[in-house]
Amino acid sequence: MRSLDKEIKSRDRAEKTKPLGVAAAAAVALLVIVSGIYFAATNTNEEDVTAESTTSTTRSADSKTLSLTRETPLADTVSCSYPDAGTASKEISKPQTENISTKGTVTVTLTTNQGDIPMELDRSVAPCTVNAIEHFANNGYYDDTICHRLTTSGIFVLQCGDPSGTGAGGPGFSFANEYPTDEAADTSTPVTYPRGSIAMANAGADTNGSQFFLNYQDSPLAPSYTYFGQVTDSGLNTLDAIADKGTANGGGDGSPAEEVRITKVSVTS
Secondary structure, eight states, X not given: OHHHHHHHHHHHHHHTOOOXXXXXXXXXXXXXXXXXXXXXXXXXXXXXEEEEEOOOEEEETTOOBOOSSOSSOOOSEEOOOOOBOSOOSSOOOOOOOSSEEOSSEEEEEEEETTEEEEEEEETTTOHHHHHHHHHHHHTTTTTTEEOOEEEOBSBOEEEEOOTTSSSOOOOSBOBOOOTTGGGOSOTTSOEEEXXXXXXXXXSSTTOBOSOEEEESSOEEEOSOSOEEEXXXXXXXXXXXXXXXXXXXXXXXXXXXXXXXXXXXXXXXX
């Protein structure tokens, strides 16, 4: 209950803050509230992770769109690490860590009560992330879970992947940020995560767990969230229908107006 109470309070704060346009003689800047994706972690008797709004970030009107490919390709295989982190919301083993391929894509389909959301995950940009998501999917970790958060102002995402449904849960282990963080010269300068892109939610650098977000419109964010694939056109149709219904509280940040429940997840290479 403590985690849920904190989340509700943070959503109230996010709702009171709106994007602000600032005019200047030479350029136009947009003051964008980057909310909902950042997670602030505090420790009590066990790790307690709850959704928070980040600090306002100024970006130029022609903010650079995130490239969907790495500037420097990775080796054919990599090693990954998944150290213990907090208490698992749902028990699951850790993914394998050695000889993880950086080649090809994998299709992961979220079957939900609102329609299917197929996703094409790209090993070449984030192999350790894709490896983890495949592991979660193949072991039923996401089955019968809800997408607990929808944002409709500033950033435009549906957030899923927490078995507890509170925004405070995870698998009991973490893993490092990958692209674009590992290639970004300046992680304080926002980029536009384009419509259809998928990225990991986190509690700061290298604290990825099981939660991820789907951008149903372009969303300006710091390059601190690992990009790992794209929602297909048919999946975007499902996302659009979910987003069109808005949030349960009628604001810009809250649970979807109609529950979005993942009933099962399938994986095809």
